[in-house]
Amino acid sequence: MLCANVLQQQLLDASYFPDLVPNVRLKAGNILVAPDTAFREGRTRWYHVGFRCEVDSDATRVLSFDFRVGPVIPQNEWASLGLY
Secondary structure, eight states, rough: OOOHHHHHHHHHHHHHOOOOOOOOOOOOEEEEEEEEEEEEEEEEEEEEEEEEEOOOOSSSSEEEEOOOOOOOEEGGGTTGGTTT
């Protein structure tokens, strides 16, 4: 959840208005890499997004965060990607 919150804020800072961001869970270690996921903006558009999030050993603070927004995902691809 910590990385999802940072992603949402970074997207807002980059002039996107996400209403759904991916909540990818950290399974082990302290680095979360999500190379191709998606966020929704305004209930009408999905964008590809990739990010890397490093947290401290207690997973209470983000140490570094990088993200990349890709193109809009066409609506005819939503179902195959599990998007709605």
